[in-house]
Amino acid sequence: MTIPSAPRRSVLRALAVSVALVGGAIPASGTAASAEPPGTYTLTINHLDRAGRATADYLTGVHGLSGPNAGKSVKPHDASGTTTVRLPRGRYALDSALHKSEPADGVDWIVQPRLDLDRDTTVTVDARTTAAVDVRPPDPAAKLYVGMMLAEITHNGVTHHPNVSTGGAELRVAHLGPAAEPGSVRQWFDGHWEAGKGVYSLGYAFTGDRALTGLTRHPARRDLATVRVGAAATPGTSGYANVFVTPSAGPTVGYGGTVKTPGTATHFVTPERGTWDFMYATRDASGATARRYHADGVRVRAGETTSLTFDNAVFGPDLTGRPGAVREGRRISVDLPLLADGEGHTSVERAPDETVSFTLHRDGVPVAPEASAPGRAAFTVPPGRAAHRLTGTARRTGAPGTATRVTSVWTFASATTAGPTPLPLSAVRFSPGLSLTGTAPAGTALRIPVTVQGAAANGRTRSLTVSTSTDGGATWTRLPVTRGAVTFRNPPADTGVSLRAELTDTDGNTLTQTTVDAYRTR
Known part of the structure; x- marks a missing residue:
């Protein structure tokens, strides 16, 4: 098996490691032959340390890839260094981590991707066969944060992911046994080092029919x-x-x-x-x-x-990779972030000071929402064609700053559909050059690029106007859109600048999008 691995991005993605418990394994010792199920064989595993001596310091896993034990694992151990287990006929993968009681003494990881058990078999796991994993960044002062060697062994539709990790101890690895089928063994090493100039993340992947015996990489x-x-x-x-x-x-x-x-x-x-x-x-x-x-x-x-x-301004709606709203039959489903950051990144969590809501009117009559979640809503409307007005509002009620209120109002005609059909929503993205505090210098001219997304993108905009406000949206000043941008002379320091876009697409659908305190001056 493996030394327990360090957690991979606990909020990023869980490590998919096969940890199925023993199934169909029978201890080899103390069992009468007459009581043994037919078609089972004794697997004997010897463990030798770097001096060639039998050792009890190991973690070994035998993982079924075909036969009755496909997808099941057994972890035999005996303090003598020799362990036996009876298993049904089939293809197995074996991996063993030989280690001293102190992690700093290093780990020898040996992988046998192909173990065809069709007779009584003896395998010797020998630390003397391993070679070093010598991967290091160009900065000699960098300190290893964590490293992991992982294999992906696939046979007959079954995949197993044995792995071993290190926090700085020497890691040595080796292949054991015959080659498997071409391309059935994938293996990679990933390590992360911290240094004064930054973090080095070095990763290398390999595909073939054998596990790695050693690895050397010294990138410049x-x-x-x-x-x-x-x-x-x-x-x-x-x-x-x-x-x-x-x-x-x-x-x-x-x-x-x-x-x-x-x-x-x-x-x-x-x-x-x-x-x-x-x-x-x-x-x-x-x-x-x-x-x-x-x-x-x-x-x-x-x-x-x-x-x-x-997490920088200008925050607002974003339609990258999504239609924003879909109609299927009489049901209208909305999935549209209203507070994507200045580069279009969407938060998967809502801050405590944020509220987001959607309302829908059909021919001027409000439609009650049947489901609601941050950035999402669902409505069931009467059948037939009608004019719709969808309004999305996001508010930040905490400390005053950027995007204290974002409102988008879309109008469009829609009828009952036979299947999922995107609704003609648009969004406008504002991309001024701002500091990492979401601010721009007071009293200077600021160019603000304007990008249209969704139904009105790619030449399908009939009209587009952009306005600014410096009094929280009480009054607005229209700016000409020239070559995809507007230019605005910033007001005195510590003033919130609000932005509004109004557009109509070539089919007559409209959008009015307002961001109060889109950015501030300094």
Whole structure:
């Protein structure tokens, strides 16, 4: 089996490790042959340490891949170093972690991906066959936070994920036994190191018919990609946030650390591991999670820098990857974040000071909601075609700051549908260059890019107007939209600037979107 692994991104994704209990295993000793079920065989496993001596310091798992024990596991152990167990005929995978009582003495992990049990069989797990996992970042002062070696062994539709982790002890690994089928063994190593200049996350993946015997990787800085995570300081947060990073592919271990807000966390990652997932969590004054964002599948390239900023203005509706509302028959379902941050990241949690609600009118008559959740609602409307007005409102009632109120009003015609049909909603994104406190310099001209999403995107906008307010939305001033942006001269310091967009698409559907205190001046 394995040394217990460090938790991978406890709020990111749970490690999918096979831990099925024993099924169909029969102790080999003290059992009369006449009482043994037919088609079972004795498996004897010898365990030897780095000096070639029998050892009791091991964790061994035998995992069924085919036959009666497919998907089941047994963990035999005997203090003599030799253990026996009777198992039904079938294909198994075996892995064994040999270790001293002190973790600092190191771990030898041996994986046999193919063990065909069709007769009495003896296997020797020998630590002297292993080779070092020598993976390290270019900064010699970096300290290992956690590392994990994980295998994925697949046969006959059954998959097993043995793994071993290390927090700094020497890790040595080896393949044992015959080769399995081509491509049936995947294996990867992921490690995370902390350094003064940032966090190094190095990952390497392999596919073949054998487990790894040793691994050496010493990447230079030019071999790595840089991801800079901007941590905004929004009103009501505590002055620090949590950043978690993990490879997108495969169950594995991730890194979790803190960053001061406003501030920047720098991560160096290996592009060959594929895309990377980032999770960002703000904390309120009590230290509890206020908002939690995900940026999954971030693509990186060696030598290049990618920037991600979380929890910064301008907050507002976002339709990236979603229609916002769908009608199926008489039912209208709404799934639309109203407080996506300036880069479109959507919080999967609602802060205590936030309220979000949706209302629907059909031909001017309110429709009672039948279900409601943050960012979601459902309504059942009478059959037939009618004019609809959907209103979404989000409020922040805590410390005054950015996006104290966001309101979107959509109008559209809709009739009963035969199946799920997206409704023609649009959204407008404002993207000014702001500091990590959601502010812009007072008295300066600020260019604010304007992007249309949804039904009115890609040339389907008939009209679009943008207005600003510096008195909380009491009065508005219209600005011309030129080449996808408006330009606004900022008011005196510590003033909230509100933004409003009004558009009509080419089919006559409309949107009025208002963000009170979209950003502030400093």
